[in-house]
Each structure stands twice: as C-alpha cells, then as structure tokens.
C-alpha cells in the first residue's frame with residue numbers, strides 16, 4: 001500500500017532498494033475499453049505489480065486516456081505513470097509521467113519538441129515528472145519506427161552505454177532500455193549489465209519482449225532495477241497468475 005504523500009519516484013526507488021526489482025504493468029489505452037483496462041490493472045495489482053504505466057505509440061491520448069485512468073483509479077491505489085508517445089499522451093488524472101527524451105532518435109520532435117509542447121500541461125495539471133533517457137535497441141518494434149530511432153545493434157553494448165551515460169550526465173534520473181513492444185527477444189543481458197555498471201545508483205528500466213518469469217529474472221539479474229511488461233498482459237487469459245509469475249521471479 002503506497003504512502004500517498006510520497007512522490008512516485010521515491011516510491012519506486014524505495015521498492016527497488018527493498019525488494020531488488022520493481023515490476024511495472026504497461027496498459028495501452030487504445031487496446032481495450034476503459035472498464036477492461038481497469039480489470040486488467042486490478043488483476044495486475046493483485047498479482048503484485050508495483051505501478052501501472054499507461055501509454056502507447058499510436059492513438060493513446062484524448063478521452064480514451066482520461067477515461068481509462070479514471071476507471072483504473074477506481075479499482076487500484078498503486079501509482080499511475082504516463083508513458084506518452086507524444087505530448088497528446090498526457091492526462092490530468094495520472095500521478096506521474098515518465099518525462100522522457102528519446103536520445104537515439106533522428107527526429108527532434110522526440111528529443112525535445114514533444115517535451116516542450118507537453119511541459120506546460122505537466123505543470124498546469126500538477127503531474128509529477130520523472131526525467132528519463134529513453135534508448136531503443138534492435139528490433140525496436142512500432143516505437144522504434146514511430147520515434148525514428150537509430151536502433152542500437154543488439155551486439156553493441158558500448159553504444160547503449162554511451163547514450164546512457166549521456167543521459168545521466170544531462171541529469172536524467174531514469175534510463176529505459178527498450179527493445180520494442182512485442183520484441184521477439186529482450187535487450188541482451190550484456191547490454192543491461194554494461195549500462196547498469198555505468199549508471200551506478202541511477203535506476204535502469206528494461207522492457208520489450210519480456211513474457212515469462214525466467215526472462216524477467218535474467219534481465220533483473222543482469223542489472224535491471226525495473227521490469228516492464230505490456231503485451232503478455234494483453235494476451236494472457238489469467239493476468240493475476242502471469243503477473244505473480246513475473247513478480248515472484250524478480251523480487252527478493
């Protein structure tokens with residue numbers, strides 16, 4: 001049960017310290033009606049997920065986003081964290097936003113422009129911004145295409161390290177290594193380990209292509225502080241059971 005006076009970033013960091021790894025469930029508001037999203041969120045929380053991330057690369061804003069958040073908040077009391085594909089992915093009903101720059105994008109819109117367009121809303125709505133370096137590796141999926149990322153090759157950890165260090169030196173608190181939603185394989189343990197080594201205490205999020213406890217544990221053991229799963233939660237018939245499998249594999 002979260003302390004509501006605590007900031008979301010502190011809440012997540014504290015779980016990472018105490019339990020070894022945080023589990024985040026990603027819900028795409030464009031994938032199902034708000035009531036169904038709320039049922040998924042409830043089952044995920046019952047299964048032990050630590051927070052709900054809300055976002056999508058395509059069509060994830062507006063009324064559907066607001067209604068999805070409102071319905072989810074009726075069902076659960078863990079934090080809701082926006083994962084916006086652009087400035088349209090913000091909602092007054094969320095607790096926090098992963099305020100990210102896609103560092104390896106070729107398109108300035110994903111490096112600073114959406115951030116500038118969204119920042120006044122974050123301020124006005126009072127959403128907690130969590131600064132984050134977002135780095136996409138092969139295969140990259142939809143988000144790699146939409147974000148026009150110069151994908152980091154799977155076998156080039158040194159390039160992921162270079163971008164991660166740049167993010168840290170620019171003052172970003174979190175780093176997110178993304179293989180793309182639904183990737184056939186997640187980011188390699190070698191890349192995760194090399195990046196975590198240079199990040200030190202800065203938190204590392206890993207997502208894309210993680211579908212089972214065994215894979216989640218490999219990523220956590222390699223150095224991920226937080227594991228994101230989205231697609232598998234959309235696909236499974238038993239969300240609670242699937243989340244329990246993932247959570248029990250990565251927590252102390």
Ligand SMILES: CC(C)=CCC/C(C)=C/CC/C(C)=C/CC/C(C)=C/COP(=O)(O)OP(=O)(O)O
Pocket residue numbers: 028054055056057058083084085086087090098099100101102110111114115118119134141142143146147181182230
């Ligand atoms: C901070 C603000 C206001 C905006 C940031 C804008 C940036 C940098 C976006 C990065 C590029 C991007 C398109 C990110 C989307 C992240 C996301 C929600 C991925 C989830 O992917 P899915 O939507 O599940 O993928 P599919 O559409 O393939 O299912």
Ligand SMILES: O=P(O)(O)OC[C@@H](O)CO
Pocket residue numbers: 026143178179180181182183206207208209210228229230231232
């Ligand atoms: O859908 P999956 O493959 O779990 O990926 C989650 C997340 O990393 C996508 O941004």
Ligand SMILES: [Mg+2]
Pocket residue numbers: 028056181230231
């Ligand atoms: Mg998706």
